[in-house]
Amino acid sequence: MGKSLRIGVITAYLEEDWHSQQLVEAAGRYGEVVVIRPEQITAWLTPEGVTVRADGVDMKSINGFVLARGFGDRGNPDFVVPVYQILERAGHVLINSIEAVLVAIDKFETSYRLQQAGVATPSVVVVQDGDSACEVLGQWGRLVAKPLFGSLGLGIELVEDTADGRAMLAELVDRYDAVYLQEFVPSPGRDIRAFVVGPRVAASIFRVAKPGEWVTNVHRGAETVVCTLDAETERLAVQAARAVGLDYTGVDILEGPDGPVVIEVNGNPQWQGLLHATGQNMADTILAWVVERIAQTATKGGEYRAERC
Secondary structure (H helix, E strand, O other): OOEEOEEEEEEOOOOOOHHHHHHHHHHOOOOEEEEEOHHHEEEEEEOOEEEEEEOOEEHHHOOEEEEEEOOOOOOOHHHHHHHHHHHHHOOOEEEOOHHHHHHHHOHHHHHHHHHHOOOOOOOEEEEOOHHHHHHHHHHHOEEEEEEOOOOOOOOOEEEEOOHHHHHHHHHHHHHHOOEEEEEOOOOOOEEEEEEEEOOEEEEEEEEEOOOOOOOOOHHHOOEEEEOOOOHHHHHHHHHHHHHHOOOEEEEEEEEEOOEEEEEEEEOOOOOHHHHHHHOOOHHHHHHHHHHHHHHHOOOOOOOEEOOOO
């Protein structure tokens, strides 16, 4: 008789976050779910070793973790990050890996990893002063300016090489101290969101910008339409996920004049728009992969029973 599977879902926003709720529900179909709030984590260092607990639960009793929303308004991220690292070093499955999440949060580090892995992606310059930003704008003529850290299309600006554009860049540098500048890629008013889970693309959609808009984030009103990827684009999406180290991710791809290019890799991807377009709930696919990863790393002391309820 195998041991019953225990899956921890780490989330700071269980009540507010639909995605966390979906992951908890999906995890419950495989075994016992333990919801872990980051601000409740404690770590004990004694001569006997390290013990990590959350609300009285010893993390050693949990077979694997889904890092849904690993940081919140409460608690200290400078403490919980090394705790997540300790869990991984101890052999626990943590999906996504905290190392990969930290890479994905940082747009410059993400672009560096993509470039090093040979993934097609636009040229990028990160600047810390207005003169350098204007020099890049003069070379490219048009660019996309973003905060180094952020999501949901917030803070993204399309900048033209005009007096207003140069003034905007100077303002962005003053606001953010460092600004991520990405070369503009002409595209047909849409991008592709390829949702990668494990070794494959689980589902994909076009995100079509609203008329008169260029930003394709669903959060900012883009329409979602189901699409089927060709083999080249699917390989590109999986390659991008592997370059950053993510087990599951939303890879954003533009259909550029020279072929598909990756513009973003998301460490905490949302999939409500994808569910609306395709009918596929990525929570089920993510948890199936979590269970597979747990089985791959199971100790020799017994096989875990992970039957869907």
